[in-house]
Amino acid sequence: MDFLVSIWEWLHEYVQYTIYSGVKALAILLPLFIVVAYYTLAERKVIGYMQIRKGPNRVGPKGLFQPFADMFKLMFKEIIIPTNSNRYLFIIAPVITFAPAMAAWAVIPFNDTLVFSNINAGLLYILAMTSVGVYGVIIAGWASNSKYALLGAMRSAAQIVAYEIAMGFALVGVLMVGGSLNLGDIVNKQAGGIEHWFFIPLLPLFFVYLISGVAETNRAPFDVAEGESEIVAGFHVEYSGMTFAVFFLAEYANMILIAMLCALLFFGGWLSPVPGLIGDGTGWLFGKTAVFMLLFLWFRATFPRYRYDQIMRLGWKVLLPVTIFWLVVEGVAVYFKIGPWFD
Amino acid sequence: MISTRRSSPRIGRPTLLTVKPIEMIETIIFYVFAVATVVSACAVVTVKNPVHATLSLVLTFFTSAVIWMTLEAEFLAISLVLVYVGAVMVLFIFVVMMLDINVARLREGFVRYLPLGLAVAAIMLLLMLSVVTSDIFVLEAGSEPVPKPADYSNTKALGGVLYTEYVFAFEIAAVILLVAIIAAIALTMRKRTQTKYQVPSDQIKVRKADRLRIVDMPSSEEQ
Numbered sequence: 001m002d003f004l005v006s007i008w009e010w011l012h013e014y015v016q017y018t019i020y021s022g023v024k025a026l027a028i029l030l031p032l033f034i035v036v037a038y039y040t041l042a043e044r045k046v047i048g049y050m051q052i053r054k055g056p057n058r059v060g061p062k063g064l065f066q067p068f069a070d071m072f073k074l075m076f077k078e079i080i081i082p083t084n085s086n087r088y089l090f091i092i093a094p095v096i097t098f099a100p101a102m103a104a105w106a107v108i109p110f111n112d113t114l115v116f117s118n119i120n121a122g123l124l125y126i127l128a129m130t131s132v133g134v135y136g137v138i139i140a141g142w143a144s145n146s147k148y149a150l151l152g153a154m155r156s157a158a159q160i161v162a163y164e165i166a167m168g169f170a171l172v173g174v175l176m177v178g179g180s181l182n183l184g185d186i187v188n189k190q191a192g193g194i195e196h197w198f199f200i201p202l203l204p205l206f207f208v209y210l211i212s213g214v215a216e217t218n219r220a221p222f223d224v225a226e227g228e229s230e231i232v233a234g235f236h237v238e239y240s241g242m243t244f245a246v247f248f249l250a251e252y253a254n255m256i257l258i259a260m261l262c263a264l265l266f267f268g269g270w271l272s273p274v275p276g277l278i279g280d281g282t283g284w285l286f287g288k289t290a291v292f293m294l295l296f297l298w299f300r301a302t303f304p305r306y307r308y309d310q311i312m313r314l315g316w317k318v319l320l321p322v323t324i325f326w327l328v329v330e331g332v333a334v335y336f337k338i339g340p341w342f343d
Numbered sequence: 344m345i346s347t348r349r350s351s352p353r354i355g356r357p358t359l360l361t362v363k364p365i366e367m368i369e370t371i372i373f374y375v376f377a378v379a380t381v382v383s384a385c386a387v388v389t390v391k392n393p394v395h396a397t398l399s400l401v402l403t404f405f406t407s408a409v410i411w412m413t414l415e416a417e418f419l420a421i422s423l424v425l426v427y428v429g430a431v432m433v434l435f436i437f438v439v440m441m442l443d444i445n446v447a448r449l450r451e452g453f454v455r456y457l458p459l460g461l462a463v464a465a466i467m468l469l470l471m472l473s474v475v476t477s478d479i480f481v482l483e484a485g486s487e488p489v490p491k492p493a494d495y496s497n498t499k500a501l502g503g504v505l506y507t508e509y510v511f512a513f514e515i516a517a518v519i520l521l522v523a524i525i526a527a528i529a530l531t532m533r534k535r536t537q538t539k540y541q542v543p544s545d546q547i548k549v550r551k552a553d554r555l556r557i558v559d560m561p562s563s564e565e566q
Contacts (some may be wrong), residue, residue: 014368089398120417121417121418124425125421127421131424131425134433135401135436138436139398158437161433177356306439313543
């Protein structure tokens with residue numbers, strides 16, 4: 001042990017800093033990968049039980065090792081690059097989707113002190129990172145040299161632009177109540193029991209955020225970018241093996257991110273609903289996140305896919321006016337200091 | 344004349360070992376992203392494929408955002424990524440991918456437009472040189488920027504100035520944008536009586552009774 005300590009001290013300060021940050025990043029990303037792996041299993045199981053069947057139950061006890069079986073299958077499959085496709089962009093597209101999905105986790109606080117990077121503009125940073133992810137989808141669609149993939153990319157681009165505006169406006173609402181762009185500050189502003197949580201004054205914005213979140217992650221009922229029934233598999237129709245797996249990983253990481261943001265921004269994050277009875281803690285955050293993660297699966301099992309023009313209508317003509325109207329309401333509430341949220 | 348940027352009490356130029364790790368990372372980040380910005384900006388105008396050019400522009404925006412970040416302008420940096428990379432360029436790519444641009448035809452007029460292009464380039468270069476070499480931009484003109492404390496919020500400071508000192512300009516910019524939006528919509532909106540279109544509110548209002556009639560059909564009579 002002393003030997004290790006002496007090696008550590010011998011290292012240059014810069015190297016120490018790099019190692020320290022790397023370890024912190026791994027401490028967030030490795031559990032995230034495991035959650036993603038089991039989220040895929042949970043999805044199949046939950047939807048299975050909702051449709052009165054059992055879901056995967058062959059690999060390991062009660063099918064618990066299914067994610068690993070899937071993972072190894074995808075790892076050993078050949079990566080096929082279509083003829084006349086753009087090689088570099090084709091390979092780089094999954095990476096472009098994956099990187100922002102991981103980078104966004106840098107500013108997520110897990111409790112008062114546990115955060116990788118406690119920056120002032122955390123909320124903006126997350127918005128920026130989630131909006132960059134669409135490039136992977138667009139580039140994948142274009143580089144594949146396939147009509148279906150290109151159609152998927154087009155749909156995705158239009159959809160992301162439409163829903164990102166509604167999502168951004170919903171977060172402006174959070175900003176007005178929270179008075180800060182720092183996620184930790186926003187959560188701490190909700191301290192003092194369930195009646196202080198932001199979902200009460202921001203109920204319409206919460207629904208807008210949740211719906212736009214589902215749309216942004218290309219999940220059912222807004223998964224027209226994949227749309228099996230119309231355009232085979234949309235933007236990732238030409239992808240196989242590991243490249244496909246990376247798209248999948250990014251999608252599920254984004255779903256977990258949106259679920260966690262819902263918990264942080266509207267449902268008090270790590271704060272306990274009844275502070276006197278049970279203490280605050282990271283467990284609360286994970287519990288709330290799990291509820292929203294379940295919602296994603298529930299939606300998929302319940303709703304049929306939206307028709308494309310209806311998606312556009314919902315984004316531009318329903319969600320956007322709702323958010324703008326509620327921002328005006330909130331402005332009035334801030335002016336008259338309607339408590340306990342706006343004082 | 345060469346002037347040192349930092350008038351710190353440190354003797355001599357800071358070497359690799361004397362600078363603090365954070366400062367060194369900052370310098371490395373600056374040079375990496377500055378080179379990337381220049382290279383990708385050049386690629387925007389030199390690559391043949393329009394989609395590649397648009398993607399290079401995206402990269403240029405992204406790398407300049409990182410450079411702004413090192414200048415402690417985090418709000419501007421992130422909104423550059425959010426607005427330009429996340430929304431504007433997505434629409435650009437959308438359009439460029441839809442258009443089937445004939446690259447060969449684009450290259451045809453190269454020699455014909457060369458004199459005009461060179462003239463514009465020369466004027467731009469002269470303007471840039473006159474600005475950059477003026478007294479405002481020499482290193483002695485400005486005092487060394489002091490790093491802000493950790494709890495300093497760039498967003499708050501920017502909002503404060505934008506909505507007090509520059510509120511008039513801000514509002515005018517907003518109104519001009521609004522006019523542009525309305526003009527664009529007015530230009531493209533025309534009533535076409537021939538085309539059939541859906542009225543979603545009517546579709547939603549439909550009840551079972553409107554569409555479905557249950558008839559009581561007796562089974563065939565017993566013989």
